[in-house]
Amino acid sequence: MRNANHATGPSERDYQILSRMLSDAESLCRTQDALLVGQYSHLHGRIAALVELTAPIEGDEARP
Amino acid sequence: MMNPGSQDAALRDARQVPFMESSRLASLAALSRTELEALQLQKLRRQLTRLHRTSAYYRRRMDDAHIEPENLRSLDLFFDRFPFSTKADFLTDQTAYPPFGERLGIDRRQVALVNMTGGTSGQGQEIYGRSQHDVHMQGYLHALPWFLAGLRAGDLAINCVPAGGMTTGGWGPGEGLRIIGATAFHVGGSLSTDAKIDLMLKIGEVNFIYASTNYLHTLTEALMRRGLEPAQAFPTLRTLFIAAEGYPIEWAERIEALWGCRLQEGYGSTQCAGFGASTCADGALSATGGRGLMSLFEWESLIEVLDPVTLKPVASGEMGEMVVTNLSIEGSPVIRFRTGDAARFVSYRDTASGRAWNAIECGTIGRFDDMxxxxxxxxxxxxxxxxxxxxxxxxxxxxxxxxxxxxxxxxxxxxxxxxxxxxxxxxxxxxxxxxxxxxxxxxxxxxxxxxxxxxxxxxxxxxxxxxxxxxxxxxxxx
CATH class of the missing domain: 3.30.300.30 (ANL, C-terminal domain)
Incomplete structure (x- = not known):
């Protein structure tokens, strides 16, 4: 997988950043702090939605 | 049957549960008064430094009072010198620089939520512009007292306060319930009381109800009119959480008996961007009889309780006017704002909580301007x-x-x-x-x-x- 510096366009770069953030948010959701777990889950949901919204569209790779 | 000693121990444990389940809260509860005030000063310095740069309204106030925010040495210096703001000051500022006034403190394009005060004073409505950061903080400042009162992710919650509109009370609860992970039914304003009861009966396993003091009274009255005993109709209910108004102690006792669960209370306002104090898990009725106490969330807001005439701090046990300073809110923060809300102040030294958080008395919140x-x-x-x-x-x-x-x-x-x-x-x-x-x-x-x-x-x-x-x-x- 290419890192953000080598991404071909802002959308793919954003998608890669968000994907990393999603992975971090998943880690946060494993907290033992019951006050924070809901907030982390909320954050995870927001990031997951943005991952969905920035996911490369099939065919992007094939375009010049 | 438990003996009185083990009942006391169980009650003590119940009060400790939120702090055992959140290490973050445990850390805040363990702060000494000196440590808490050091944290307040650090956050206050950050807030004032930012506002000196971004808000002409507050910059003028700081310059006139010869306050250099980066060099603010003590909270006492701030309390001695920083001028108060009133509703009239905010309305004048808004009129001169509509819609938010020069106190906004963030770029107008960063405003993600607009809130207004209720307009019940007849003087006009204050307008507040909140950033994305503040939207989460408003949610947190609702989730915090409810978490302390027993609400947990996955719980089923009924919000009886009308949702939406322009008020903080219309938006904060929804955000708070969402970020705590509760399943919330926002029934306020959109359903009649009988329709709410019908829906609650259909839902069945209700764990938490949030309502104004007055509406909890109305809801209880309507249930009784229908011949329903609240405790039997909703046996899984753990917490009733009220806000906004005073009540007699006998009423609170009757409510707890009828519903078969603890009554918890919070003090909140638009100026606090949510709740500024709550009973935590201690209840609106104290363990020894009498009124309970609401602990102030002093690491998020400085709350002074002052004699409205002399503007000096009242002694523990006396009534005074609450004056609020936001430490964490960035859009339209209030700095030494005279709320007009009347409360009985209780020093942390006179509470049995073991925390260094000052408190106000439950059930006696009033308005000086309602007098x-x-x-x-x-x-x-x-x-x-x-x-x-x-x-x-x-x-x-x-x-x-x-x-x-x-x-x-x-x-x-x-x-x-x-x-x-x-x-x-x-x-x-x-x-x-x-x-x-x-x-x-x-x-x-x-x-x-x-x-x-x-x-x-x-x-x-x-x-x-x-x-x-x-x-x-x-x-x-x-």
Whole structure:
């Protein structure tokens, strides 16, 4: 997988950043702090939605 | 059956649960007063430094008071020098620089949520512009007291406060319930009380109810009218959480008995961007009898309780006006804002919580500007509420101050009786009315005329109750 510096366009770069953030948010959701777990889950949901919204569209790779 | 000693131990444990389940809260609870004040000073310095750069309104105030925020050495210096702001100051600022005024403190394009105060004062509505950061903070400042009161992810919650609109109370609860991970039904404002009850019965496993004090009263009354015992209808309910208004202690005792769960309370406002204090898990009734205490969330807001005349801090146990400074809010923050809210201050030294958080008394929050001067006496509606509702037979009332034809000030309270009492014999009814009048006199020093009316003649309130009309001016019209 290419890192953000080598991404071909802002959308793919954003998608890669968000994907990393999603992975971090998943880690946060494993907290033992019951006050924070809901907030982390909320954050995870927001990031997951943005991952969905920035996911490369099939065919992007094939375009010049 | 548990012996009293083990009951005490169980109660103590219940109060500790939120702090055992959140290491973040445990850290805040473990702070000494010196450590807490150091944290406040650090956050205050950050807030003022930012506002000196971004808000012309606050920059002028700091410059006039010769306050250099980066060099603010102590909280005392801030309390000595920083000028107060009032609602009138904010309205003037908004008029000069619409819509948010120069106090906004963030770029207007960063405003993600606009809130306004309710407009019940008649002076005008303050406008607040909140950033994305603040939207989460507003949610947190609702989730925090509810978490402390027992609400957890996955719980089923009923929010009886009208949602949406322009107020902080319309938006904060939704965000708070969402970020805590609860399944929330926002029934306030959109359903009649009977329709709410029907829905709650269909849902069944309700764990948490949030309502204004007055609406919890209305809901309880409606359930009883339908012959439903709240504790039996909702056996999984763990927490009733109220806000906004004062109440008599007898009412709180009756509510806990009827619903079979703890009553918890919070003090919140638009200026606090949510709740600024709550009972944590300790309850609106103290373990030793009497009123409970709401601990102030002092690491998020500085809350001073001052004598409204001398503007000096009141002693522990005395009533004063709450003055709020936001430490974490970035859009339209308030710095030393005189709220007009009246509360009884209790120093952390006089609480049994073991935390270094100052507190205010439950059930006695009032408004200084609601005060009516009647025959030389200062009368607060909350005092009459406390007198009237200490009699369980009264389900609602309305008060009116007016000028009689001969120019005297008269006060009339119309009392709606519960159905079981309304049909009792006239002598017993007269005695009840006399007892209510005496209670009012004891708490206000004013004898008021009391008459009975039908419940349907009095309004129902979905949020804050407005039970009083002052018609004295009309009596002087020619």
């Amino acid at each position: 009516m001067k009647i025959r030389g006496n200062n009368v607060w509606p909350s005092a009459v509420d406390a007198a009237v509702f200490s009699h369980g037979e009264i389900v609602e009332y309305a008060g009116r101050v007016f000028t009689s034809v001969d120019g005297k000030t008269e006060v009339e309270v119309r009392l709606a009786l519960s159905e079981s009492v309304a049909s009792c014999d006239p002598d017993a009814c007269r005695q009840l009315i006399e007892r209510v009048r005496t209670s009012i006199k004891e708490r206000t020093n004013v004898w008021m005329t009391a008459v009975v009316c039908a419940r349907s003649e009095l309004p129902e309130f979905s949020y804050k109750a407005r039970r009083w009309m002052d018609e004295r001016q009309q009596g002087y019209r020619l």
